[in-house]
Amino acid sequence: MKKIIELKNITKSFDGEQPVLDNIDLDIYDNEFLTLLGPSGCGKTTLLRLIGGFETPDSGDIIFLGDRINDVPPYKRNVNTVFQKYALFPHLNVFDNVAFPLREKKVPKEEIEAKVHEMLSLVALKGFEKRSVTRLSGGQQQRVAIARALVAHPQVLLLDEPLGALDLKLRKDMQVELKKIQKQTGITFIFVTHDQEEALSMSDTVVVMSEGKIHQIGTPVDIYNEPVNAFVADFIGESNILDGVMLEDYKVRFSGQTFQCLDKEFMKNEPVDVVVRPEDVDIVPVEKGQLIGVVTSVTFLGVHYEIIVDVNGFKWMIQTTDFVDVDERIGIVLEPDAIHIMKKSEYSNLYGDYSSFSNELDELSELEEEDEDE
Amino acid sequence: MTNKKTRSGGRVAKTSYYATLGPYSLWAMFFILVPLVFVAYYAFTDNNFNFTLEHIQRFFTATSQVIQEDGSSKEVYTYLVIFWRSLKLAVISTLICLVLAYPLAYIMARADAKTQKTFMTIIMIPMWMNFLIRTYAWMTILQDTGILNNFLTFFHLPGVHIIGTEAAVVIGMVYDYLPYMVLPLFSIMAKMDVKLIEAARDLGCNGFGVLRRVIWPLSLPGVINGVTMVLIPSVSTFYISQKLGDGKFFLIGDAIESQYVANNLHFAAAMAFILMVVLLVCMGIMQVLTNRHVEGGK
Numbered sequence: 001m002k003k004i005i006e007l008k009n010i011t012k013s014f015d016g017e018q019p020v021l022d023n024i025d026l027d028i029y030d031n032e033f034l035t036l037l038g039p040s041g042c043g044k045t046t047l048l049r050l051i052g053g054f055e056t057p058d059s060g061d062i063i064f065l066g067d068r069i070n071d072v073p074p075y076k077r078n079v080n081t082v083f084q085k086y087a088l089f090p091h092l093n094v095f096d097n098v099a100f101p102l103r104e105k106k107v108p109k110e111e112i113e114a115k116v117h118e119m120l121s122l123v124a125l126k127g128f129e130k131r132s133v134t135r136l137s138g139g140q141q142q143r144v145a146i147a148r149a150l151v152a153h154p155q156v157l158l159l160d161e162p163l164g165a166l167d168l169k170l171r172k173d174m175q176v177e178l179k180k181i182q183k184q185t186g187i188t189f190i191f192v193t194h195d196q197e198e199a200l201s202m203s204d205t206v207v208v209m210s211e212g213k214i215h216q217i218g219t220p221v222d223i224y225n226e227p228v229n230a231f232v233a234d235f236i237g238e239s240n241i242l243d244g245v246m247l248e249d250y251k252v253r254f255s256g257q258t259f260q261c262l263d264k265e266f267m268k269n270e271p272v273d274v275v276v277r278p279e280d281v282d283i284v285p286v287e288k289g290q291l292i293g294v295v296t297s298v299t300f301l302g303v304h305y306e307i308i309v310d311v312n313g314f315k316w317m318i319q320t321t322d323f324v325d326v327d328e329r330i331g332i333v334l335e336p337d338a339i340h341i342m343k344k345s346e347y348s349n350l351y352g353d354y355s356s357f358s359n360e361l362d363e364l365s366e367l368e369e370e371d372e373d374e
Numbered sequence: 375m376t377n378k379k380t381r382s383g384g385r386v387a388k389t390s391y392y393a394t395l396g397p398y399s400l401w402a403m404f405f406i407l408v409p410l411v412f413v414a415y416y417a418f419t420d421n422n423f424n425f426t427l428e429h430i431q432r433f434f435t436a437t438s439q440v441i442q443e444d445g446s447s448k449e450v451y452t453y454l455v456i457f458w459r460s461l462k463l464a465v466i467s468t469l470i471c472l473v474l475a476y477p478l479a480y481i482m483a484r485a486d487a488k489t490q491k492t493f494m495t496i497i498m499i500p501m502w503m504n505f506l507i508r509t510y511a512w513m514t515i516l517q518d519t520g521i522l523n524n525f526l527t528f529f530h531l532p533g534v535h536i537i538g539t540e541a542a543v544v545i546g547m548v549y550d551y552l553p554y555m556v557l558p559l560f561s562i563m564a565k566m567d568v569k570l571i572e573a574a575r576d577l578g579c580n581g582f583g584v585l586r587r588v589i590w591p592l593s594l595p596g597v598i599n600g601v602t603m604v605l606i607p608s609v610s611t612f613y614i615s616q617k618l619g620d621g622k623f624f625l626i627g628d629a630i631e632s633q634y635v636a637n638n639l640h641f642a643a644a645m646a647f648i649l650m651v652v653l654l655v656c657m658g659i660m661q662v663l664t665n666r667h668v669e670g671g672k
């Protein structure tokens with residue numbers, strides 16, 4: 001696969017404060033759907049703006065097809081952006097918005113017409129040519145922005161949380177649509193989101209960031225199944241993160257029990273983080289359990305129940321389709337492939353069990369109520 | 375749910391809106407419309423308040439002799455010449471104001487709040503002074519023995535003769551009316567979304583392209599407001615021309631004033647009426663042109 005963009009040791013800070021991006025190394029390949037995923041304020045937009053040419057790095061290089069482009073202005077880069085709030089030109093109608101980059105390139109009139117119509121049918125907006133962009137719905141504006149960014153056929157398209165302002169249903173539709181457009185055009189997409197589900201479902205490659213650093217680069221399946229540290233494990237999906245000790249290859253001890261696992265090449269008795277996904281836990285009768293706990297809460301979520309189980313003071317989250325009752329004693333079995341071992345990191349002690357989980361939910365629903373009142 | 379609430383809220387607001395509009399419209403009628411009606415009434419009547427077109431006619435047909443530079447005399451339409459000169463100087467002043475104010479407003483709009491405030495104060499300070507005093511100040515600066523020429527001779531540069539030329543009148547008008555151009559431009563540019571400028575650069579525009587294709591069209595309503603607010607007072611200006619023009623450049627405002635002072639109220643009203651009609655037509659044309667230009671928006 002051909003490398004299209006290489007970021008080498010990129011560091012960026014604003015006004016001499018601590019770096020917003022800290023030593024970023026990232027290769028982006030041709031034809032790839034790559035997602036930058038991380039919590040708010042971790043530097044995703046800044047990274048995108050560096051690639052787009054709206055910021056210059058303090059140190060490090062941005063390489064585009066082998067050329068260093070640190071100081072190349074945006075209009076000379078073969079990269080286009082779909083902005084977070086679309087940034088459509090309010091004085092132009094749909095057609096003229098999409099035709100904007102072509103007119104700048106002095107493309108002949110007939111060719112402009114043809115290309116704009118092609119783009120508008122790609123984003124399913126045929127017949128909207130004369131419409132003022134201020135009279136479009138959010139989803140339609142979104143699609144105009146995508147058409148406008150794609151019409152001049154850039155090699156890379158940057159999308160900064162393009163679906164953030166859409167409601168859930170439209171969001172799902174647009175995810176499918178975007179993925180389809182990316183496949184059809186073969187353009188490299190660099191997509192920013194802080195929604196992990198969106199990242200996992202759309203991407204070829206996911207880049208997990210926090211506080212200006214990249215934690216992990218990999219396929220969605222890798223990132224989910226093999227998180228490199230407690231931060232990634234916690235950020236992507238739900239996970240039970242426990243303190244453990246690696247006794248020897250394929251043998252780990254935690255919660256006072258020894259378990260078989262698939263991991264090896266750790267030092268003898270090395271302290272490790274153990275990750276178990278809620279859906280990988282099997283519930284069995286008490287006498288057959290490797291661990292035994294008491295159910296403290298049960299939430300019905302449609303496809304499954306989400307239950308919290310207290311095992312010697314550690315609150316596990318478990319997803320199950322079997323009904324269990326609060327205060328019931330149950331046994332837990334963990335198959336070797338349910339257990340994932342990670343080296344200790346600076347994030348190890350930040351994520352505990354689910355003892356505060358119910359409180360968290362209460363706070364969230366309170367927040368939502370306040371929103372509705374407004 | 376939220377939608378419904380605002381909608382019904384809107385209905386309530388509308389009734390009370392009309393209620394408050396009532397007294398206000400009376401007030402506006404009285405103080406804005408009535409004087410205008412009187413101007414029109416005087417313009418089309420003679421001293422005995424009988425209908426006549428005599429004054430309007432006089433404006434278009436009155437002639438007088440002027441001595442040209444080579445000594446020969448020539449017959450010209452008195453008021454049309456004055457009117458044309460007023461229009462010319464006003465248009466020049468307005469254009470200069472626009473050229474000066476546009477970049478200033480742009481820089482101000484992109485500056486931080488503190489710088490904006492400083493700029494704003496500097497621009498507003500002259501407006502705290504009476505405009506007669508401002509005009510006198512410019513007289514002392516521009517006179518042949520004034521501050522400017524003293525300054526030039528101090529550096530052994532040749533002096534310039536400005537006072538009593540059209541340039542002096544234009545300088546005076548630009549100085550007086552510049553704030554009226556800066557303010558509407560600034561307010562529209564401050565509202566402009568920076569992301570639109572970034573989007574234009576992203577889509578292939580260099581600096582000039584961004585100005586031509588995004589900033590300028592989006593700022594057009596501000597330009598129209600600014601031009602209106604400068605053109606109208608400068609077309610009808612008087613006094614500046616008398617003082618800085620050394621009385622050599624009689625403008626339509628001066629003509630109206632002198633007729634009024636000479637108690638020819640009806641002819642003064644006729645000139646004011648014609649001026650008003652011409653300006654209204656100009657503004658109308660400009661509105662139509664820009665509406666066509668910003669059609670995509672709104």
Ligand SMILES: Nc1ncnc2c1ncn2[C@@H]1O[C@H](COP(=O)(O)OP(=O)(O)OP(=O)(O)O)[C@@H](O)[C@H]1O
Nearest residue numbers: 014015020038039040041042043044045046047194
């Ligand atoms: N122009 C700027 N000047 C100063 N600080 C900035 C600037 N732009 C970004 N920052 C800071 O850099 C950090 C990263 O910002 P950035 O916008 O890249 O985050 P993000 O990951 O895109 O967040 P979000 O998901 O909320 O959009 C933030 O702490 C922000 O305050």
Ligand SMILES: [Mg+2]
Nearest residue numbers: 044045046160
């Ligand atoms: Mg962002």
